Amino acid sequence: MKLQFKLEKKDTKTRGRIGTIIYNGREYKTPMFMPVGTNATVKTLSPEELKEIGSGIILANTYHLWLRPGEDIVAAAGGLHKFMNYDGPILTDSGGFQVFSLARPKDISEEGVLFKNHLNGDKLFLTPEKSIAIQNKLDSDIAMSFDECPPATADYEYLKQSIERTIRWAERGKKVHNNPNQMLFGIVQGGPHYDLRKFSALETVKIGFDGYAVGGVANDHESKEDMYKAFEYSTEFLPDEKLRYAMGIGEPIDLIEGVIRGIDLFDCVSPTRLARHGHAHTWHGKINVKNNKYKDMFKPIEEECNCYACKHYTLAYIRHLIVANETFGARLLSIHNIYFLHQLMAKIRENLESHTLEEFRDKFYQDYYGEK
Amino acid sequence: MKLQFKLEKKDTKTRGRIGTIIYNGREYKTPMFMPVGTNATVKTLSPEELKEIGSGIILANTYHLWLRPGEDIVAAAGGLHKFMNYDGPILTDSGGFQVFSLARPKDISEEGVLFKNHLNGDKLFLTPEKSIAIQNKLDSDIAMSFDECPPATADYEYLKQSIERTIRWAERGKKVHNNPNQMLFGIVQGGPHYDLRKFSALETVKIGFDGYAVGGVANDHESKEDMYKAFEYSTEFLPDEKLRYAMGIGEPIDLIEGVIRGIDLFDCVSPTRLARHGHAHTWHGKINVKNNKYKDMFKPIEEECNCYACKHYTLAYIRHLIVANETFGARLLSIHNIYFLHQLMAKIRENLESHTLEEFRDKFYQDYYGEK
Numbered sequence: 001m002k003l004q005f006k007l008e009k010k011d012t013k014t015r016g017r018i019g020t021i022i023y024n025g026r027e028y029k030t031p032m033f034m035p036v037g038t039n040a041t042v043k044t045l046s047p048e049e050l051k052e053i054g055s056g057i058i059l060a061n062t063y064h065l066w067l068r069p070g071e072d073i074v075a076a077a078g079g080l081h082k083f084m085n086y087d088g089p090i091l092t093d094s095g096g097f098q099v100f101s102l103a104r105p106k107d108i109s110e111e112g113v114l115f116k117n118h119l120n121g122d123k124l125f126l127t128p129e130k131s132i133a134i135q136n137k138l139d140s141d142i143a144m145s146f147d148e149c150p151p152a153t154a155d156y157e158y159l160k161q162s163i164e165r166t167i168r169w170a171e172r173g174k175k176v177h178n179n180p181n182q183m184l185f186g187i188v189q190g191g192p193h194y195d196l197r198k199f200s201a202l203e204t205v206k207i208g209f210d211g212y213a214v215g216g217v218a219n220d221h222e223s224k225e226d227m228y229k230a231f232e233y234s235t236e237f238l239p240d241e242k243l244r245y246a247m248g249i250g251e252p253i254d255l256i257e258g259v260i261r262g263i264d265l266f267d268c269v270s271p272t273r274l275a276r277h278g279h280a281h282t283w284h285g286k287i288n289v290k291n292n293k294y295k296d297m298f299k300p301i302e303e304e305c306n307c308y309a310c311k312h313y314t315l316a317y318i319r320h321l322i323v324a325n326e327t328f329g330a331r332l333l334s335i336h337n338i339y340f341l342h343q344l345m346a347k348i349r350e351n352l353e354s355h356t357l358e359e360f361r362d363k364f365y366q367d368y369y370g371e372k
Numbered sequence: 373m374k375l376q377f378k379l380e381k382k383d384t385k386t387r388g389r390i391g392t393i394i395y396n397g398r399e400y401k402t403p404m405f406m407p408v409g410t411n412a413t414v415k416t417l418s419p420e421e422l423k424e425i426g427s428g429i430i431l432a433n434t435y436h437l438w439l440r441p442g443e444d445i446v447a448a449a450g451g452l453h454k455f456m457n458y459d460g461p462i463l464t465d466s467g468g469f470q471v472f473s474l475a476r477p478k479d480i481s482e483e484g485v486l487f488k489n490h491l492n493g494d495k496l497f498l499t500p501e502k503s504i505a506i507q508n509k510l511d512s513d514i515a516m517s518f519d520e521c522p523p524a525t526a527d528y529e530y531l532k533q534s535i536e537r538t539i540r541w542a543e544r545g546k547k548v549h550n551n552p553n554q555m556l557f558g559i560v561q562g563g564p565h566y567d568l569r570k571f572s573a574l575e576t577v578k579i580g581f582d583g584y585a586v587g588g589v590a591n592d593h594e595s596k597e598d599m600y601k602a603f604e605y606s607t608e609f610l611p612d613e614k615l616r617y618a619m620g621i622g623e624p625i626d627l628i629e630g631v632i633r634g635i636d637l638f639d640c641v642s643p644t645r646l647a648r649h650g651h652a653h654t655w656h657g658k659i660n661v662k663n664n665k666y667k668d669m670f671k672p673i674e675e676e677c678n679c680y681a682c683k684h685y686t687l688a689y690i691r692h693l694i695v696a697n698e699t700f701g702a703r704l705l706s707i708h709n710i711y712f713l714h715q716l717m718a719k720i721r722e723n724l725e726s727h728t729l730e731e732f733r734d735k736f737y738q739d740y741y742g743e744k
Contacts, residue, residue: 039692039693039696039698040689040692041693041698041700041701043698043699043700044699044700044703045700046703064696068692069667069691069692069695073667073668073688073692076670077688077689078670083686083688083689084689085684085685085689295441296448298448298449312457313457314449314455316441316445316449316455317412317449317455317456317457319441320412320440320441320445320455321411321413323440324411324436324440326413326415327415327416327699327702327703328413328416328417328418329413331416331418331699
């Protein structure tokens with residue numbers, strides 16, 4: 001495996017952990033936020049820009065790359081790193097999340113999932129073996145097991161059966177996994193139910209993976225409480241020395257609450273999606289840059305921010321670009337928003353060091369959301 | 373005036389000229405191609421990228437900036453350079469080209485032009501005085517006189533009257549021009565008619581401007597022959613020591629033919645527009661990167677090209693980005709296409725030095741268009 005993880009420290013007041021990822025001779029700190037590059041490109045950004053803003057692992061989507069350009073093209077290019085010119089670590093998801101959103105309940109069987117692809121409506125069948133085979137060819141550094149992603153609000157009986165099948169799928173995937181450079185992660189499901197999360201975690205750990213994810217969060221309109229329970233009930237049964245990854249999480253408060261509950265890695269499309277819609281993170285909340293009041297605001301999004309966008313451009317200019325539908329605007333906001341989340345993770349790590357993460361959480365909540 | 377022009381050499385075999393533009397302590401060579409940044413951004417690119425690919429003067433559109441964000445916002449930002457963070461030279465057009473495409477013939481009067489703006493249909497009135505006042509506020513380094521742009525195919529009598537009015541408009545504009553940092557250029561019209569071009573050039577030179585443009589080219593489907601006549605008949609009557617600019621020209625062969633006929637500056641949206649449509653310039657013609665045959669072509673657009681896109685990315689990857697509608701693809705192709713035109717201008721200058729520009733033209737034509 002090209003990627004190594006070393007747990008450095010455990011917080012004494014929360015389940016928070018500080019670790020180091022060693023990759024290609026470089027070190028990256030965890031907890032970490034991972035930007036998403038669905039189509040082997042983090043929307044609007046170059047690999048150099050990602051490095052400049054402090055990105056480590058980035059995520060690419062197996063489902064999208066399977067369909068276009070196809071895993072064989074990426075393999076022939078020499079794998080994802082060479083294809084997209086990114087020499088930092090890359091994680092691929094299993095494709096499950098997209099596939100389940102396209103499939104009808106009756107199209108999910110023990111063997112796999114039948115669905116119509118979103119590009120041309122062709123019927124496709126995805127199985128654990130196929131998902132792993134695609135990811136092996138993409139040659140990411142971390143591959144994910146193929147799991148069913150039932151909504152947190154699914155009924156208990158369905159969740160239980162789904163988890164049991166996901167465990168069988170995890171075993172099938174592990175059996176065919178065949179890329180010595182690549183880690184394979186298992187995924188814990190179980191909604192907000194303690195006994196289901198416990199069962200899923202213990203059984204998945206029994207199979208044995210290089211890291212573990214908390215799945216079934218942020219794919220439905222579950223309550224924050226249920227999301228945090230999912231973190232808490234899952235990490236309780238995960239081994240200390242392995243990475244823990246909460247899938248699809250990018251809302252600032254959820255990153256903090258996730259770390260408090262023992263999560264190391266997070267990913268989300270939100271910073272780049274917010275950017276395309278003209279929104280920017282600030283330490284005092286999200287702002288809509290298109291707002292009229294910014295049209296003659298000749299200062300950066302945040303005075304104290306050191307990102308490229310804030311060092312060289314004013315809110316007035318970025319607003320103009322967004323209003324005029326110029327992609328350089330989305331690029332500047334993407335830089336700022338991802339940089340913001342990386343800075344947030346840095347602050348989280350500092351507060352883990354000083355055992356003040358809960359105080360930081362309370363202060364951040366008040367500053368960012370304007371409430372206690 | 374912040375921008376200085378020094379004519380260095382005149383070719384002995386053609387009307388081609390080599391010159392130097394001195395600006396902000398930096399030197400730029402002419403003949404030069406100028407990328408277009410309509411909304412105070414060269415689409416998809418950063419100012420740093422423009423500098424890296426060798427851009428000098430860039431163009432911004434007065435009409436677009438007048439409407440959005442408005443010249444007062446740009447002035448309050450400290451002018452275009454500060455607003456868009458570009459410290460190289462900037463040229464603004466007069467807005468005439470856009471306005472005439474939106475106006476009906478009966479809405480053109482001695483006073484100015486009435487038209488409906490393309491954003492919300494509001495009626496607006498643009499005059500020579502207004503155009504210059506807006507450009508003064510934008511604080512570009514070169515402002516253009518407000519001229520009527522009749523198609524080259526307009527009838528002779530109309531062209532004659534239009535030229536006479538354009539000369540009166542040029543005088544009115546010069547009278548109100550009030551920005552000591554800014555050059556003001558006059559514009560020669562007259563379609564493909566020798567006597568009209570001569571009249572327009574001599575009368576415009578009589579008023580006295582800091583440089584001269586050849587207008588009324590590339591705004592209609594005129595023949596190449598007529599376009600080249602317009603260059604030739606105009607530059608014949610223009611003073612050696614002043615810059616000559618052919619507006620809206622970006623097709624490679626036209627750049628060479630323009631230089632042969634005494635032009636120093638060219639601008640066009642074509643390199644960035646081609647990029648957004650997935651096309652790339654190569655020394656053997658334009659290629660459509662979306663073409664299926666590139667899907668597994670793991671080499672750069674051009675092996676010998678030193679642009680960022682060619683140094684780091686394959687045709688297969690860029691094709692994938694364009695097909696997946698990812699803006700990073702348009703960005704890579706924009707970098708390549710503008711770099712290509714800058715390289716073409718460098719080759720043109722080399723061939724001016726060695727008095728071989730016509731031989732270069734013939735060779736280039738064969739290589740690029742596949743014909744003699």
